[in-house]
Amino acid sequence: MKFPRFLRRSVSRKITALVVLSTxxxxxxxxxxxxxxxxxxxxxTKLADVRTQAAVVGRAAAPALAFSDPKDAEQDLLTLAERxxxxxxxxxxxxxxxxxFYARAGYTEPVPQRLDExxxxxxxxxxxxxxxxxxxxxxxxxxxxxARYGQRARLLAYTLILGGVTLGALLASLLVSSWLQRAxxxxxxxxxxxxxxxIERRDLSVRARKTTDDEIGILADAxxxxxxxxxxxxxxxxxxxxxxxxxxxxxxxxxxxxxxxxRNPLAPIRNALYILRMEGADAAALSEARAIIDRQxxxxxxxxxxxxxxxxxxxxxxxxxxxxxxLRKVASAALEAVEPIIRERGHTxxxxxxxxxxxxxxxxxxxxxxxxxxxxxxxxxxxQGGRIEFALEVRNxxxxxxxxxxxxxxxxxxxxxxxxxxxxxxxxxxxxxxxLGVGLSLSRRLMELHGGTIEARSDGANRGAEFVxxxxxAGAEMSIHSIExxxxxxxxxxxxxxxxxxVDDNEDFAITFARMLRARGYExxxxxxxxAGLTAAQSSPPDVAFxxxxxxxxxxxxxxRHLRALPATxxxxxxxxxxxxxxxxxxxxxxxxxxxxxxxxxxxxxxxxLLASLSKTPPTPAA
Amino acid sequence: xxxxxPLVLAxxxxxxxxxxxxxxxxxxxxxxxxxxxxxxxxxxxxxxxxSPFVIGVVGADDVYEALREIVQGRSAQGRAIEVRRLKExxxxxGVHMVFVGRAAAGSLGKMxxxxxxxxxxxxxxxxRGAAINLVRTADHVxxxxxxxxxxxxxxxxxxxxxxxAARVETGAP
Numbered sequence: 001m002k003f004p005r006f007l008r009r010s011v012s013r014k015i016t017a018l019v020v021l022s023t024x025x026x027x028x029x030x031x032x033x034x035x036x037x038x039x040x041x042x043x044x045t046k047l048a049d050v051r052t053q054a055a056v057v058g059r060a061a062a063p064a065l066a067f068s069d070p071k072d073a074e075q076d077l078l079t080l081a082e083r084x085x086x087x088x089x090x091x092x093x094x095x096x097x098x099x100x101f102y103a104r105a106g107y108t109e110p111v112p113q114r115l116d117e118x119x120x121x122x123x124x125x126x127x128x129x130x131x132x133x134x135x136x137x138x139x140x141x142x143x144x145x146x147a148r149y150g151q152r153a154r155l156l157a158y159t160l161i162l163g164g165v166t167l168g169a170l171l172a173s174l175l176v177s178s179w180l181q182r183a184x185x186x187x188x189x190x191x192x193x194x195x196x197x198x199i200e201r202r203d204l205s206v207r208a209r210k211t212t213d214d215e216i217g218i219l220a221d222a223x224x225x226x227x228x229x230x231x232x233x234x235x236x237x238x239x240x241x242x243x244x245x246x247x248x249x250x251x252x253x254x255x256x257x258x259x260x261x262x263r264n265p266l267a268p269i270r271n272a273l274y275i276l277r278m279e280g281a282d283a284a285a286l287s288e289a290r291a292i293i294d295r296q297x298x299x300x301x302x303x304x305x306x307x308x309x310x311x312x313x314x315x316x317x318x319x320x321x322x323x324x325x326x327l328r329k330v331a332s333a334a335l336e337a338v339e340p341i342i343r344e345r346g347h348t349x350x351x352x353x354x355x356x357x358x359x360x361x362x363x364x365x366x367x368x369x370x371x372x373x374x375x376x377x378x379x380x381x382x383x384q385g386g387r388i389e390f391a392l393e394v395r396n397x398x399x400x401x402x403x404x405x406x407x408x409x410x411x412x413x414x415x416x417x418x419x420x421x422x423x424x425x426x427x428x429x430x431x432x433x434x435x436l437g438v439g440l441s442l443s444r445r446l447m448e449l450h451g452g453t454i455e456a457r458s459d460g461a462n463r464g465a466e467f468v469x470x471x472x473x474a475g476a477e478m479s480i481h482s483i484e485x486x487x488x489x490x491x492x493x494x495x496x497x498x499x500x501x502x503v504d505d506n507e508d509f510a511i512t513f514a515r516m517l518r519a520r521g522y523e524x525x526x527x528x529x530x531x532a533g534l535t536a537a538q539s540s541p542p543d544v545a546f547x548x549x550x551x552x553x554x555x556x557x558x559x560x561r562h563l564r565a566l567p568a569t570x571x572x573x574x575x576x577x578x579x580x581x582x583x584x585x586x587x588x589x590x591x592x593x594x595x596x597x598x599x600x601x602x603x604x605x606x607x608x609x610l611l612a613s614l615s616k617t618p619p620t621p622a623a
Numbered sequence: 624x625x626x627x628x629p630l631v632l633a634x635x636x637x638x639x640x641x642x643x644x645x646x647x648x649x650x651x652x653x654x655x656x657x658x659x660x661x662x663x664x665x666x667x668x669x670x671x672x673x674s675p676f677v678i679g680v681v682g683a684d685d686v687y688e689a690l691r692e693i694v695q696g697r698s699a700q701g702r703a704i705e706v707r708r709l710k711e712x713x714x715x716x717g718v719h720m721v722f723v724g725r726a727a728a729g730s731l732g733k734m735x736x737x738x739x740x741x742x743x744x745x746x747x748x749x750x751r752g753a754a755i756n757l758v759r760t761a762d763h764v765x766x767x768x769x770x771x772x773x774x775x776x777x778x779x780x781x782x783x784x785x786x787x788a789a790r791v792e793t794g795a796p
Contacts, residue, residue, distance in 0.1 A: 063787045066657045068650075068763065072787045136660035136699055 012185045019177035023169050031162040038158055042151060046127065050147050053083065054131035058143040061091055062133050065099060065140040073100035085148045087126075091133075093141040115142055125149045187216040191223060204231040250420070261303055265296035272296075301601055306438045308581060313445055319583055320363035320449050327354050327399070330364045331392050334371035341379045342388070352391040360399065360473055366446045370454075373439040374403040374467045381465070382407030399452075399473045404466040410458035418456065419444050447471055498543030498611070500524045503533030503559065504577065505551045509600070513546070513577075516604055522611070530554025534562050541568040544611065546598075549578040549589070557592040564593040577602065645685070650764045651757055652689035655722055655742065658755065659699035661784035662740065664719060665777040675703040679718040679739065681711060682727025690722075715739045723753070740778050749792050754778070758789060765789035 057076060064073035073091050080086045080102055088103040088111065096115035103111065112118060120128050127149040133140045187210075194208035204227055208220040272289035275281055281289075312318040331353055342349050371390075378388045382405040391402040410418065419440050444454045452471025458464065500522050504510040507528060514524045525542070527533040531553040537545065545563065549556035556576060563569040573596070576589040581599035589597045598607070659676055676699055680687035687708050694704035707718065711730040715721055720740045723731050728745045735741045735752020743753035754773040757766050769792035770780045785791050 060783070060786075063661065063781075063783045066660070067654065067766065067784075067787045069765075069787045137701075138660075138697075 011188055012181050015180055015185060016174070016177045019173045019180065020170055023173040024166070027162075027166045027169055031166065034162065035155065035158055039151065039155065042154060043122075046147075046149065046151075047129070050086075050127060050129050050145055051131065053080070053086070054129055054143050054145050057089065057145075058131050058133040061100075061143065062135040062140055065091065065093060065133060066135055070100040074102065077102035080145070083147075085150060087146045087148060089146065090144045091141055092144065094139055096142070099141060115144065118144060120144075122149055125152055183212075184216070187211045187214075187220070191216065191220050194220075194223065194227075198227065204234060258303070258307070262300065265300050268292045269296045297601065306442075309442050310438050312582070313442060317583060318445060318449065320366060320446075322361050322363055324359050325362055325364040325367075326356070327358045327360050327392065327394070328356050330362070330368045331371060331390075331401075333364070333368040334375060335390070337368075337372050338375040338379060341376065345379055345382070346385045347379060347382060348385075348387045350387070350389045352389075352393070354392055354394055358394060362450060362471075363446075367450065370443045370446050370469055371401055371403075373443045374401070374469065377439060377467070378403050378405040378407065378465075381405065394473050397473050399471050401469045402466065403468075404464065406464040407462075408465075409461045409463045410456060410465050411461055412458075415456050415458065419454070443469065498522070498573075499540070500611075501527070501533065501537055501542035501545040503527045503530065503536075503545065503551065503556075504548035505529060506548070513602075516607075517611075520608060520611075530556070530559040533559055537563055537569050537572070538566065541566075542572055544573045544575065545569075546575050546577045547594075549576055549580065557588065560589075560592040560594055647759070647764060648683075648685040649689050651683075651722075651744065652686050652693050654757060654764065654766065655686070655690055655720070656693050656697065656699065656704065658720065658742070658784070659704065661781035662720070662773070663779040663781070673702060675705045676700075676720070677705045677707060677718045679707045679709040679713075679715055679721040681709045681713070681721060681723050681730065681734070683722060683724025683744070684708070686722060686724060723748075735772075738776060740773055740776060754780070760789075767792065 057080060060079070061073045061076035064070070064076060077089050077091065077100060080089050081104070084104075086102075086104065087107050088101060088109070090101040090111055091099040092115040093099045098111065098113045101111050103109075115130070118128060118130065120130050122128075125148060127147045129145050129147070131143045131145070133143055190211065191208040194206050197203055197206040207224050207227065210217050210220040210224070269292070272292040275285055275289040278285075309318070331351075335349075335351065371392075375388070375390060382388060387406050389402070389404045391400075391404075393400050393402075440454070440456075447454050447469050450471040452469060454467060454469045457466045457468070500517055502510050502514050502517075502524060503526075504513070505528050510526045510528065514526045517524045525536055525540070527536050528551075530551045533545075533547065533551075534554060547556045547559055551559070554562075556578070560574050560576075563572060563574060574594045575596040575598055576592075576594045577598045577600060578585065578589075579600050581597075586597045596610075655678060659678075678690065678694075680690060687706060691706045694706055697704060709715070709718070709721065711727050712733070715734065715737045718739045720742060721734050721737075722742045723734050723744075725744055728743065728748070731741065731743055731745075731748055731751040731753060740755070741748075741753040742755045742757065743749075743751070744757045746758070748756040749767055749769045749772070752772065753769070754776070755766055755768055757764055759765075766788055767790040768780055768785055768788040770785065771793070773780050
């Protein structure tokens with residue numbers, strides 16, 4: 001339905017219009033019916049009435065006509081004076097001549113002398129009726145009554161009354177509509193006001209007030225629940241956007257830091273190389289240059305390791321390799337690794353360890369990595385000569401590793417953020433600490449994979465910090481039986497040292513690697529592609545083969561399979577040496593028949609102790 | 624059917640060919656005819672068999688003539704009307720109403736003692752036993768009625784007729 005413009009904007013006006021117009025329509029129709037009925041009824045009633053009157057008067061006047069007594073007839077006609085609507089009445093005799101008449105007082109119209117001068121019927125407001133006067137079958141004359149018809153006046157009166165009624169009804173309907181507005185419109189207006197508030201102020205916390213249980217109440221409920229949903233979703237979205245922005249910013253900072261941290265070791269390495277090439281450099285300078293290169297390369301290796309861990313975390317590929325392991329050994333590995341920096345910075349390390357022989361189910365490498373991270377942080381963030389405590393306890397079915405220092409501490413608002421990826425508490429250019437901001441985040445993730453947590457506590461800046469890593473002591477038990485290392489020790493040949501085959505297409509790596517092994521007395525052959533490696537192995541089967549994976553002609557996997565298939569080389573120890581260190585890379589090499597998987601760059605000390613463990617002769621002590 | 628004479632005597636001037644006396648007789652004859660409509664006879668006198676009204680006329684030949692003309696083809700209360708010329712002393716058996724003219728006024732009392740209703744036209748006729756008496760005013764013929772006289776003969780006079788009577792005799796005669 002198309003409403004006029006002024007109605008379209010307001011429900012309240014529509015309801016008023018609805019009530020008033022429908023009232024008006026109903027009243028108009030009923031008034032029209034009433035007036036029509038009244039008019040037609042009035043005509044019939046009036047005619048019957050006047051006819052009856054005429055019959056009565058006519059009968060009364062009959063004897064007067066019969067015996068020619070006009071005075072008596074006039075007396076009879078005079079009874080019509082009781083009827084104000086009768087203007088005049090005339091009696092005509094049988095010949096149609098005026099016999100007697102009555103005229104209302106003040107009525108001056110001339111009286112027709114003959115009957116045939118009349119026009120009978122209703123003319124406007126005049127009703128003229130002729131009644132024959134018949135006595136005993138004889139027509140004595142005619143009575144003519146001239147009366148006011150009164151229809152117009154009556155219609156006027158009716159119209160006035162109906163107009164009054166209509167007016168009253170409209171007033172009543174306005175009252176009704178104002179009541180309806182309170183009952184119907186106000187709840188709607190409440191909902192509409194809420195909707196307007198949402199649209200105009202973008203305020204999703206607005207709620208429509210529910211005042212009724214009818215459809216409008218349902219509407220209010222629906223709107224409120226939608227608003228609540230919207231509000232919650234908007235909040236989530238804003239939070240998500242915020243988190244994304246933060247993550248994005250961290251990533252940018254991380255990349256900047258990464259570039260910086262990778263570049264940093266290059267300068268001292270370059271300087272050290274320059275010193276090594278210098279002629280006439282003294283032994284102390286050369287030794288210091290080598291130590292610098294060693295340290296800086298180690299630092300770079302750590303950075304790249306961290307990067308790989310970041311990759312694992314972000315792609316969800318971080319997995320544990322659980323095994324039964326002695327808790328003390330896990331701690332020892334970490335303590336050994338952190339020892340150089342502790343010493344370098346002159347810290348005092350106080351260690352509390354669980355009794356020997358306590359074993360748990362865990363990934364020893366990862367758990368050790370967590371301890372190392374915490375220790376490393378403590379060492380880094382504590383000024384020279386600080387005190388660091390490391391306590392590892394098993395209590396109440398829980399393993400707790402506690403690392404406490406008296407270093408720079410953590411501001412209260414940084415305690416949680418430091419666990420986030422790439423977070424750096426100190427972003428100043430003057431910072432003295434290094435790292436990518438990955439360690440704590442990685443550690444927390446690793447503890448979570450173990451079903452545990454990491455928490456940080458600090459009394460504030462420069463008041464030291466305490467980190468506690470906890471995990472359930474799953475399968476913790478005391479055992480004195482040491483883990484048996486499955487070894488298929490190859491029979492040593494000749495001088496008792498295993499013969500070694502190195503196949504790698506990177507000639508620099510192959511040559512330096514071989515030189516390192518030969519310096520330790522191993523017999524080493526070097527090939528630069530897979531096919532040549534296979535030929536060399538066939539002609540003289542090695543005890544141990546270090547094989548690169550990506551090689552021309554025959555790749556490392558294929559070479560390993562061939563070697564495993566050949567009777568002469570099927571028992572050789574095959575070790576993959578590759579830049580690929582992810583879990584699936586390890587799985588592939590294992591599947592191809594490798595016994596071990598080393599990731600470049602290789603720590604020479606670790607390599608040599610590995611080789612030594614494979615030989616009959618006692619190994620040189622591991623670094 | 625002859626038209627009834629104008630009942631107003633003054634109309635004589637408008638009715639050429641009629642003298643005043645002739646007009647008066649016409650009017651009286653018309654009255655006699657019309658009285659029938661307002662009189663009510665008991666059943667034995669007026670059977671339900673449709674027998675005619677009988678009007679006797681004594682001593683008024685002109686009225687007799689006029690009445691004969693008037694009743695020609697007319698009826699009263701659904702009955703035909705028979706007009707008889709009577710002589711003084713004639714039997715009135717079977718006659719409903721007798722008009723005793725001026726000329727026979729002497730026999731009024733005798734006529735009145737009989738069954739028929741007597742209509743006179745002389746002063747004091749009611750006192751002499753007539754039930755109805757026609758009287759002349761300036762230019763009208765009016766009538767006087769003695770309803771109790773009629774009633775003694777079992778005839779009722781309509782009150783509507785009484786309403787136009789010049790005089791109604793109420794006391795006992």
